[in-house]
Amino acid sequence: MAICIDNRPLLFCFFMIVVSLIPLSSALYFNYSSFSPQYDDGIAYERAYPDSNRVIQLPDSPETAGRATYNKSMLLWDKATGNLTDFTTHFSFAIDSDKRLYFGDGMAFFLAPEGSKVPTNKGGGSFGLTSDDQPLNSTSNPFVAVEFDIFKNDWDPPGVHVGIDINSMKSVNNETWLSDIPGGRRNEAWINYDSRTHNLSVVFTGFRNNSTVMQYLDYQVDLRLYLTERVTFGFSMATGSAYAKYSIYSWEFRSTLEVDDNSPPSSSPESNRRRRRNKTTLAVGLSLGGGVLVGALLLGVWISGFGRKRNDEEDEENNHGLNEYIDDDFERGAGPKKFSYNELSRATNDFNDEQKLGQGGFGGVYKGFLRETNSYIAVKKVSKGSKQGIKEYASEVKIISRLRHRNLVQLLGWCHEKNQLLLVYEFLPNGSLDSHLFKENSLLTWEFRHKIAQDLASGLLYLQEEWEQCVVHRDIKSSNIMLDSNFNAKIGDFGLARLVEHAKGSQTTVLAGTMGYMAPECATTGKASKESDIYSFGIVALEIACGRKPINPRADEGQVYLVKWVWELYGRGNLLEAADPRLGGEFDEQQLQCLMIVGLWCAHPDENLRPSMKQAIHVLNFEAPLPNLPPRMPVPTYLSPPMNMLTIDAIIAEGSQDQISSSYNCNTNSSHLTSSSAASSSASLLHTH
Numbered sequence: 001m002a003i004c005i006d007n008r009p010l011l012f013c014f015f016m017i018v019v020s021l022i023p024l025s026s027a028l029y030f031n032y033s034s035f036s037p038q039y040d041d042g043i044a045y046e047r048a049y050p051d052s053n054r055v056i057q058l059p060d061s062p063e064t065a066g067r068a069t070y071n072k073s074m075l076l077w078d079k080a081t082g083n084l085t086d087f088t089t090h091f092s093f094a095i096d097s098d099k100r101l102y103f104g105d106g107m108a109f110f111l112a113p114e115g116s117k118v119p120t121n122k123g124g125g126s127f128g129l130t131s132d133d134q135p136l137n138s139t140s141n142p143f144v145a146v147e148f149d150i151f152k153n154d155w156d157p158p159g160v161h162v163g164i165d166i167n168s169m170k171s172v173n174n175e176t177w178l179s180d181i182p183g184g185r186r187n188e189a190w191i192n193y194d195s196r197t198h199n200l201s202v203v204f205t206g207f208r209n210n211s212t213v214m215q216y217l218d219y220q221v222d223l224r225l226y227l228t229e230r231v232t233f234g235f236s237m238a239t240g241s242a243y244a245k246y247s248i249y250s251w252e253f254r255s256t257l258e259v260d261d262n263s264p265p266s267s268s269p270e271s272n273r274r275r276r277r278n279k280t281t282l283a284v285g286l287s288l289g290g291g292v293l294v295g296a297l298l299l300g301v302w303i304s305g306f307g308r309k310r311n312d313e314e315d316e317e318n319n320h321g322l323n324e325y326i327d328d329d330f331e332r333g334a335g336p337k338k339f340s341y342n343e344l345s346r347a348t349n350d351f352n353d354e355q356k357l358g359q360g361g362f363g364g365v366y367k368g369f370l371r372e373t374n375s376y377i378a379v380k381k382v383s384k385g386s387k388q389g390i391k392e393y394a395s396e397v398k399i400i401s402r403l404r405h406r407n408l409v410q411l412l413g414w415c416h417e418k419n420q421l422l423l424v425y426e427f428l429p430n431g432s433l434d435s436h437l438f439k440e441n442s443l444l445t446w447e448f449r450h451k452i453a454q455d456l457a458s459g460l461l462y463l464q465e466e467w468e469q470c471v472v473h474r475d476i477k478s479s480n481i482m483l484d485s486n487f488n489a490k491i492g493d494f495g496l497a498r499l500v501e502h503a504k505g506s507q508t509t510v511l512a513g514t515m516g517y518m519a520p521e522c523a524t525t526g527k528a529s530k531e532s533d534i535y536s537f538g539i540v541a542l543e544i545a546c547g548r549k550p551i552n553p554r555a556d557e558g559q560v561y562l563v564k565w566v567w568e569l570y571g572r573g574n575l576l577e578a579a580d581p582r583l584g585g586e587f588d589e590q591q592l593q594c595l596m597i598v599g600l601w602c603a604h605p606d607e608n609l610r611p612s613m614k615q616a617i618h619v620l621n622f623e624a625p626l627p628n629l630p631p632r633m634p635v636p637t638y639l640s641p642p643m644n645m646l647t648i649d650a651i652i653a654e655g656s657q658d659q660i661s662s663s664y665n666c667n668t669n670s671s672h673l674t675s676s677s678a679a680s681s682s683a684s685l686l687h688t689h
Helices: 008-021 269-318 328-332 341-347 387-400 433-437 446-466 520-525 530-546 562-572 589-602 613-620 643-654 677-681
Strands: 029-032 043-046 064-070 087-096 106-113 144-149 161-166 173-176 187-194 199-208 211-220 230-239 245-255 356-360 363-370 375-382 411-417 420-426 442-444 470-472 481-483 489-491 498-500
Touching (some): 087 106, 144 187, 144 199, 161 199, 161 211, 173 211, 341 363, 341 375, 375 387, 387 411, 387 420, 433 442, 433 481, 433 530, 442 446, 446 470, 446 489, 446 589, 520 530, 530 562, 562 589, 589 613
Parallel strands (some): 211 442
Antiparallel strands (some): 087 187, 106 144, 106 230, 144 161, 161 173, 187 199, 199 211, 356 363, 363 375, 375 420, 411 420, 470 498, 481 489
16 A cells, blocks of 8 residues: 555654653763774773774883773762662783783773873883872772782782782782783783672683683672762773883773662762753753654554554464463563564664574574663574474473573563564673683683582572472583673573472473483483483583583593593592693692582482482582492493484494584574484484474
């Protein structure tokens, strides 16, 4: 019909006129992948500069101090409500002495009262944060900073280090930094502040041999006690008699605090003037444009009604396959919200391949950004035409939407429109555990690994014993363990999960899981249970300790199967030989042996001899003695494996173990049987429909 012309551009223009008059949120977000040499990108410089390669530099000379800060202040806390902001920042940088072994002084990411400037023209141990005569007492020039210190002053600990500073260059907490200043290698740092716990945490990269090592530091501090409501923030760098080249390549930042204009007025006159000015502007804008806008909106509603009705009919037709899985509780569920397809399309730049985090049989996962909440998201887009995909989609929403635990990936929302099935999760910037365990150029230190194992155990305990029903996950594996900005572990992908009453044991289902992580009884009987999830936890625990995948056809004879190999070493009393060689011996021997023994205990071939998660956690926390395991790996005798399992073993031994894993587990396919490409191709042998 001729009347159905597209008037959305007209409506959009009117909408943008009004939006432009609404006061902007006090929350901040920006992301610089490079810096403009024209000084026109919102960064303020003091004796620092963006070079022709679009990298921030401090002049490569002795006795120099300089800063690069964001040109708008951040609302750190609100005096009227006392609310603090959460903030997180990620930046990449290098400190390069050009192979010289004598270098100084360092750089810092800092927060200081709004309008703060470099208090000294000289460089040195103050990093340009305080005057030279007050390095240890700077209450007249307050700051909170994370320092990357490459020169030992009188107040410093030995060696190059990262520290957290509060009004003093003497750090309140510090950690030796495994840096490479003579080599000038690029580093990454993530700094996070949690307003609820007051925890300021730092994750930063170091180097050991040719591997990147993740390091960690934190400190609890109420920033309201040291800093003003609004703060200047950015980087401060300095050289002394010894110097180096300081480069900042990228910078991303996000804060969350927004001020409600209906809240009690702040005692700050400038803050009150700002609120009055915003309200006046909004009122004038609405009065001028209101009449025209209402008319345009009415016309738009009338014109778009036909198209909307047609789209609704198409959605009803396309989503008929969901009806048998989705009930009223699904639609009305509290917690996760129902997103529109257009919202998620905008957030992911129309699901652009550049936003893709991973791809698998179940579908693709895309990174997105929601401006409404000023936050990143991960959107799982289920492959079209997959009947099993519909079932997994409905299962995941109905189960995970009711779960709340710090070690579970949070489901933010869902969408089924335009013949698309979409799941929206919190975005976890450090990806999946397997990507860190098995990448040659990345190395998790033992401290991170031990904490990840504890987090995983805590999440499983919640699923099995602490929630109203027992949740059987059915696909616990390292690629389904996600890591947040502080490398806290969270269990993801509940597409295969099933609910079981606590009083009941296992349930018979279609075979599901991943070869190598699947308990023996699952492959032979098709029964999944919390005991089979405990088996999978045991495999992941061994992966964390040993840095090896559960099945490796290219390994030496006797080391192809991880559990069997570690059990043989346990029987010979040589358990530490299984430790990940990339750790270079830098681990707590007692903790590592404990984790491997608990891993073997949980991966016991006989499900009746596995511990509960509570028992496993007690041993991991050294609250109970280690179990006495047989010196040789037992062979289950309650059920002989079928002949097709022998076929699978033979195929795996010859095949490749390359995983198709990706963040937020988009690697389950309709067969639910993944591990190696060879095992996947033979999955049909194991189907028990």
